[in-house]
Amino acid sequence: MANKKVRSFESEIEINAPVSTVWEIVGEVENAPKWAPTTKKVRALGGRTKNGTWSLNLNKQGRVFWPTTSKVVDYVPGRRISNMATSGSEWVFELSEGAGGAGTTTLKQYRDAPAPVVSLFENVLSKATGGEDKFSKGLDKGVDSSLKRIKALAEQRSV
Template sequence: MTTESAPISAIESSIEIDAPPARVWEVVSEVRNAPQWSSQAVKVIALGGRTSAGTRAININRRGPLFWPTTSRVVEFEPGRRFANRIAENTTVWAFELEPTSSGGTRLTQRREVPHGLTLLSRFLTDRAFGGQKNFSRELDQGVSTSLQRIKALAERG
């Protein structure tokens, strides 16, 4: 089993949204909302009620004809400030950070953090099914920009 030796890096992008942080928080902090804006999530089944710290979810993701499940847990939940979900299968953390702007809007940053590297299984499957780490990371980076544009549209619609 060979895998690319390129290091796995964090992905980060930001956007200015013409909506207050409370409105943006409503969109990004409920895991069930992800299919409305995510470039890959097509279904999220949250276990329990409204999303809060510790909420677990089963996620169905799609890339072209490929579908795959992941499981996640909310590891940070600071209302109006930071929301983060850890994906069990690869240990990445997908986080949103919200900052109020001087105009009354919100600067939203989405980040994929890789604090412990990826699991061997995740690296192997990404190399085999998604064209390698470098290609998949580039695709995820583009997906983050798409997601932020969709979140902006949802939040600004009110």
């Protein structure tokens, strides 16, 4: 029986920049440390990001560091990138033209994870980072912070 997936978060933001500009930021996995607060380093294996690209990642929250690997499992230039961590967590960005028309972008970010991974985060990593409440708030804050950083980067490039 396959693991049940749990949507652990979902958020979106409107950006005053064209989809192509936002894609330049989120469509390349090695850019993640520029906008993801818990991502400290990403090394893509095999050059520029495309479907099937593997990466080695170093993450940090508080005083806790942990390495991960991930693989790009869905890559539609200008529209969608999905990274599957070896834990089974899938991190997704979806882009579409924003409500403001051609010069704007709606960026949606979400993570789906197998129920056992959600349990691991709740029971192990959360304790190492100060408790489930603190860990969950850190993840939520990180998602909002990521989207705001991407927005700032994209809007700065569009000026």
